[in-house]
Amino acid sequence: MRIALDAMGGDFGPPNLVAGAVMALREYSHINKLYLVGDSEKIEAELKKHGCTDSRIEIFHSTQVVDMSDRAVEAVRRKKDSSISRAVDLVKRDKADAVVSAGHTGAAVAASAIKLRTLPGIDRPGIAAVLPTETNVFVLIDAGANIDARPEHLLQYAFMGTVYSRHVLGYKSPTVGLVSLGEEDVKGNEMTKEVFKMLKASSLNFVGNIEGRHLFEDPVEVVVCDGFVGNVILKTCESISVAIFTWLKHELTRTPMRKVGALFARDAFNTIKEKTNYEEYGGSPLLGVDGICIIAHGASTPLAVKNALRVAAESIEQQVNPHIVEEIRRYNEATAQLEPALH
Amino acid sequence: MRIALDAMGGDFGPPNLVAGAVMALREYSHINKLYLVGDSEKIEAELKKHGCTDSRIEIFHSTQVVDMSDRAVEAVRRKKDSSISRAVDLVKRDKADAVVSAGHTGAAVAASAIKLRTLPGIDRPGIAAVLPTETNVFVLIDAGANIDARPEHLLQYAFMGTVYSRHVLGYKSPTVGLVSLGEEDVKGNEMTKEVFKMLKASSLNFVGNIEGRHLFEDPVEVVVCDGFVGNVILKTCESISVAIFTWLKHELTRTPMRKVGALFARDAFNTIKEKTNYEEYGGSPLLGVDGICIIAHGASTPLAVKNALRVAAESIEQQVNPHIVEEIRRYNEATAQLEPALH
Numbered sequence: 001m002r003i004a005l006d007a008m009g010g011d012f013g014p015p016n017l018v019a020g021a022v023m024a025l026r027e028y029s030h031i032n033k034l035y036l037v038g039d040s041e042k043i044e045a046e047l048k049k050h051g052c053t054d055s056r057i058e059i060f061h062s063t064q065v066v067d068m069s070d071r072a073v074e075a076v077r078r079k080k081d082s083s084i085s086r087a088v089d090l091v092k093r094d095k096a097d098a099v100v101s102a103g104h105t106g107a108a109v110a111a112s113a114i115k116l117r118t119l120p121g122i123d124r125p126g127i128a129a130v131l132p133t134e135t136n137v138f139v140l141i142d143a144g145a146n147i148d149a150r151p152e153h154l155l156q157y158a159f160m161g162t163v164y165s166r167h168v169l170g171y172k173s174p175t176v177g178l179v180s181l182g183e184e185d186v187k188g189n190e191m192t193k194e195v196f197k198m199l200k201a202s203s204l205n206f207v208g209n210i211e212g213r214h215l216f217e218d219p220v221e222v223v224v225c226d227g228f229v230g231n232v233i234l235k236t237c238e239s240i241s242v243a244i245f246t247w248l249k250h251e252l253t254r255t256p257m258r259k260v261g262a263l264f265a266r267d268a269f270n271t272i273k274e275k276t277n278y279e280e281y282g283g284s285p286l287l288g289v290d291g292i293c294i295i296a297h298g299a300s301t302p303l304a305v306k307n308a309l310r311v312a313a314e315s316i317e318q319q320v321n322p323h324i325v326e327e328i329r330r331y332n333e334a335t336a337q338l339e340p341a342l343h
Numbered sequence: 344m345r346i347a348l349d350a351m352g353g354d355f356g357p358p359n360l361v362a363g364a365v366m367a368l369r370e371y372s373h374i375n376k377l378y379l380v381g382d383s384e385k386i387e388a389e390l391k392k393h394g395c396t397d398s399r400i401e402i403f404h405s406t407q408v409v410d411m412s413d414r415a416v417e418a419v420r421r422k423k424d425s426s427i428s429r430a431v432d433l434v435k436r437d438k439a440d441a442v443v444s445a446g447h448t449g450a451a452v453a454a455s456a457i458k459l460r461t462l463p464g465i466d467r468p469g470i471a472a473v474l475p476t477e478t479n480v481f482v483l484i485d486a487g488a489n490i491d492a493r494p495e496h497l498l499q500y501a502f503m504g505t506v507y508s509r510h511v512l513g514y515k516s517p518t519v520g521l522v523s524l525g526e527e528d529v530k531g532n533e534m535t536k537e538v539f540k541m542l543k544a545s546s547l548n549f550v551g552n553i554e555g556r557h558l559f560e561d562p563v564e565v566v567v568c569d570g571f572v573g574n575v576i577l578k579t580c581e582s583i584s585v586a587i588f589t590w591l592k593h594e595l596t597r598t599p600m601r602k603v604g605a606l607f608a609r610d611a612f613n614t615i616k617e618k619t620n621y622e623e624y625g626g627s628p629l630l631g632v633d634g635i636c637i638i639a640h641g642a643s644t645p646l647a648v649k650n651a652l653r654v655a656a657e658s659i660e661q662q663v664n665p666h667i668v669e670e671i672r673r674y675n676e677a678t679a680q681l682e683p684a685l686h
Contacts, residue, residue: 212578216586235555243559251611264604268594
């Protein structure tokens with residue numbers, strides 16, 4: 001399999017991205033080709049630091065970078081030679097099977113949507129983030145691709161999340177919850193009320209509205225929300241878990257007795273810390289585009305980049321896109337048959 | 344001071360609410376009068392259980408309860424004799440200085456806004472939740488009062504949050520952050536982009552967009568967002584902190600060595616658990632109404648109810664409303680003077 005990595009994006013640029021790429025190549029022999037897209041001088045310098053001469057690497061030079069302050073669609077239209085645009089081009093030209101970016105999320109989404117196009121029946125792509133519960137995981141979609149979403153987009157996310165949950169995470173009939181204010185049917189804002197009706201009328205295993213507090217206790221398997229809310233959930237989870245562990249660390253080093261206790265219980269902390277560490281998840285697939293695009297965290301460490309490349313490789317193996325197209329086609333057919341009866 | 348408690352609302356109804364009221368009266372001698380509003384038989388039965396004959400209690404009988412499945416404004420209009428409506432009436436008729444409810448948040452907000460009216464210059468009230476950082480606290484506004492917010496509402500929240508932060512939490516010049524997607528000025532959805540401009544042009548100490556991940560690390564003092572997003576943040580924080588402690592507990596009891604470690608470090612856990620426990624905060628003021636209304640958690644335990652009554656008593660002492668009116672008046676004057684110059 002062949003992967004194109006945007007080697008310029010992310011808060012830390014080429015050093016972390018190239019280091020992650022080197023780690024991934026050492027570990028994953030089934031990656032046959034890894035394009036590192038960006039400033040070839042900088043990329044070569046980083047590869048040299050690692051003493052990496054892996055023949056599976058091909059540097060693809062590009063002269064521009066999308067800055068975090070650029071507007072997404074504008075950046076794709078104007079910076080034709082940006083690393084993210086060129087990396088997506090490699091997928092479009094069938095040189096690569098997937099693209100991975102830790103850069104400007106909006107630009108990665110826009111480049112993928114514009115160049116690869118969305119799948120038949122899908123209006124907007126959505127990021128499917130996988131989050132841990134105590135015993136399992138759930139899919140949060142959209143985690144930040146589409147910030148001015150319409151009700152039909154959320155319905156499509158529910159279908160895509162269900163397909164992902166079934167084919168990748170192995171849930172037979174994934175339960176779907178809609179993030180709202182209050183769990184009762186009538187609760188929510190104008191948009192969620194509309195989406196609620198659509199989900200209820202669909203063939204999905206929709207359990208109703210859920211609140212933030214039910215994300216981790218008694219969780220559903222697919223959590224549906226717009227990209228603004230989804231991103232807030234994802235980032236809030238990250239922030240509070242980092243905060244709790246920082247506070248705990250400070251509290252645990254306050255007295256000698258606590259220090260001893262912390263030492264004895266170290267394994268327990270590490271298990272939970274690992275579970276809540278986004279670096280382990282690496283990247284989230286952008287579902288709904290006609291191709292494979294993995295969105296990595298902007299602050300990706302080399303470990304996170306390596307894991308994002310692992311997610312890309314898994315996505316190439318899993319090929320959920322045909323299943324998404326099929327599910328949406330079936331829904332649209334059923335709806336079309338239903339509509340004349342309603343009039 | 345005189346407080347009216349909606350004794351019927353909340354997930355657990357009169358048992359928790361009356362138990363919390365009894366606790367509060369034992370602890371707070373400066374509460375001179377506590378109205379318990381709702382089904383007098385049920386309330387009396389609960390008081391009897393606690394052997395409470397405190398003369399500061401006055402039961403105010405009402406025959407209806409707003410159900411969690413009722414629509415907020417409808418419930419206020421139709422259920423004229425609901426416990427929340429009657430409790431707000433007591434404030435309106437100057438029989439009570441503040442109202443506390445753990446019931447249907449939307450109904451409490453609607454009853455307060457309709458009966459007490461909003462303050463001059465305020466279009467919609469907002470819930471100001473206080474959340475902990477490692478060394479301090481910040482205000483999140485709106486935490487769920489107004490779910491279809493417009494940009495000007497968020498600007499008003501920023502002013503109300505600033506006043507609250509200054510006069511109640513003691514920050515001299517509170518920093519204000521706007522919850523968005525990405526920190527750069529151009530990031531966000533249509534609404535946040537509009538609010539960003541308004542905040543930047545205002546006299547507030549606006550530091551720009553913030554992401555969920557910056558809530559607890561390097562935090563600002565006033566976090567502004569719409570009620571849908573704010574409620575999601577609040578509930579997500581609750582959910583993930585409960586989850587982390589549950590996971591930790593299970594991990595810590597897995598081996599004898601870990602159990603010993605946990606015992607030695609018990610104080611450290613308790614400190615953090617207390618910090619992240621909403622029961623300690625009790626309730627959040629609904630800012631922007633011409634009166635004092637405290638919104639308690641639906642799942643309030645007696646301890647949480649007691650603390651919500653404490654927050655009510657503090658709010659009566661602090662009287663932030665005149666300061667809010669003054670700040671908004673000044674802003675509107677400054678804007679009015681500016682406008683002719685712009686044309």
